[in-house]
Amino acid sequence: MARVRLESLKKHYGSVRAIDGVSINIESGQLVVLLGPSGCGKTTTLRCIAGLEQPTMGKIYFDDREVTHLSPSERNVGMVFQFYALYPHMNVYENITFPLRACRVPRKAIETKVKEVVQIFQLGGLLRYKASILPPGDQQRVALARAVIRDPNVLLLDEPLSALDEKFREEMRSELGKLQKRIGITTIYVTHDQREAMALGDVIVVMKDGVIVQMGSPEELYEHPQSVFVGNFLGTPGMNFVECLYDNGLLFLEGTEHRLSLKRSDLFAKLSSYQGKEVILGIRPEYVSLFEKSFENGLSIAILAIEPAGRYRLVDFLIGERVFRVRTDWSLPLIVGHKVYLYFSEDHICLFDRSSGEAIVT
């Protein structure tokens, strides 16, 4: 188990900057998720840590040892590839013992190790099966077993759940989380699925266009997004955004007659330089309440659509030209086309700079 430190890591392919200055500090035993849309450089970062790619610039440390220019085999990392990359011609036993056999570990030690991982990953009945004929879920467990059997410094997971179907993915997700905590291995997990990231990550690193947009605990990222991008990317559905004009404690919602008066005094101070300027108001769907009756600061808007989602409903409104989604329970009778009053929980309001998309208040 090791701490992992990336220092302004860069990887350029000609003029394409796959990673452009990524620095991360990962504590021993942490599970860090690299999250971002495809092409954001998360997989390239992982491959650099594995040693499968040489970074153009920057340094990688395991504990205090620099590994930047070491080959993968000198780094002692375990990795699960997106489609598992099991050795198709070998059976499960041969697959999971491959890393040990490659290092000429004595047979007795191999047997003890195999017993250990077979128990952890419940592979008992599968050992003699060809890896290529196993269902994806079993293949994934085999790939994990192969990755951890020789006690690597770091475990690297490249979208390990993406090949599984929805139901099974959730099951495996929680399995994976429990397992990581049990083995206590430093883990770096790459995914584009924010739900996976929220469920698993001790720390989430959100990446976009080769740079880190924000890094922090799931809660921190969810409640206090530092940019419109993060606010939108995390959560199902993502944060709602409305363009507004700020004037003396009042927010005028663009394209509508509505206005909100702000009560929190800390907001005034931070917004002082935005007097008379445009800002973006952001609020999560669950922090908007719906009421039948009017009261102060309520916005009266007609319902555009209602989408049942189990215990909740997602109710769509149109504010300006943007669809605004509200998550609400079933207590209020709602009818499409009828007007209801929207009330924004002011503690959960986020405000962003219009031109940069950076947060002013979160």
Add this chain to the structure above:
Amino acid sequence: MDGKFKDSIDKAVDGDAIAELARESSRSIVARKHYGLSDRAFMFIFLLPSLFVLLFLVGYPFITLIRSGFYNFSVLRATTPAKFIGVENFSFILTDAFTWERFIFTGKFVVLNVFFQFILGVVIAYLLQKNFRGRSLVLTLILMPMMLCPIVVGLFWKYMLNTEWGIVNYVLSLFGVGKVEWLARENVSIYSVILVDTWMWTPFMILLALAAFTAIPKYLYEAAEIDRASSWFKFRHITLPLSAPVLIIAVLFRMIDSIKAFDLVYTLTGGGPGSATQTLSFDLYKRAFQYFYTGEASAYGVILLLIIMSSSLVFIRYLNRLAMQNVRR
């Protein structure tokens, strides 16, 4: 609207007429089937010409070959009726000491030939996997010998290996090596033949091995790299097993070709010195077209065929087993 159609609409008013119409139309479908030809029939009609050609060019000669193996017969004396002698031709060949020498020579030649070509082919293909400048040029040059005519290859190697004025001995003399009688010494000439055949056919091995190697997904090597496997371990446990089916086919081809090696030997050594480099098929050629022992040569051909078929079978069974392994556990 034509009258008939109008009629049928009128008829259709009552239900009986509708049933009548339906019967009529179904009858016409059945009728068409009877007068036309089914797909199967068409298939046979199209296959017939090639079946006939095949029968004529392969089936008939094959049966004649087996038949004349049991007769004392020569095409030079076609008017003399062939005399049935049972298995005498076969027993003569199989008890003939000279033939056994040919068997042993051919066996040795095949084993060494395929062995060298396999090793060289796999090693060179392995080296050619990596991308380097001028790779495609090197590849093209390497593949050239295979595309030449065997007769030509035999002839120019014959000159190059000439003891007195061949370029090989000249180059060796620059390093102080004395004259080697490449083609004139019994125990050297077999290696000369193997050398030339290997020069010519290793490219075939390279080509197939390279194709097999390239088909192995790159991520498996990445996984192995992560798993701390050495180059040899990767080669031994990933490259070889995953390219085995193609390599086996390549070896099979080279083996069959080596068993029936003739053209190269014919031009390079003429089977000599003495009869030292006569392969089985060379021997067969002499019996059939120099001495015209047609019956005996036919028996010889049948034996050769059996050898090739049974040795191929070993490989094909192994290949099938590999294929089955990928389906079952």
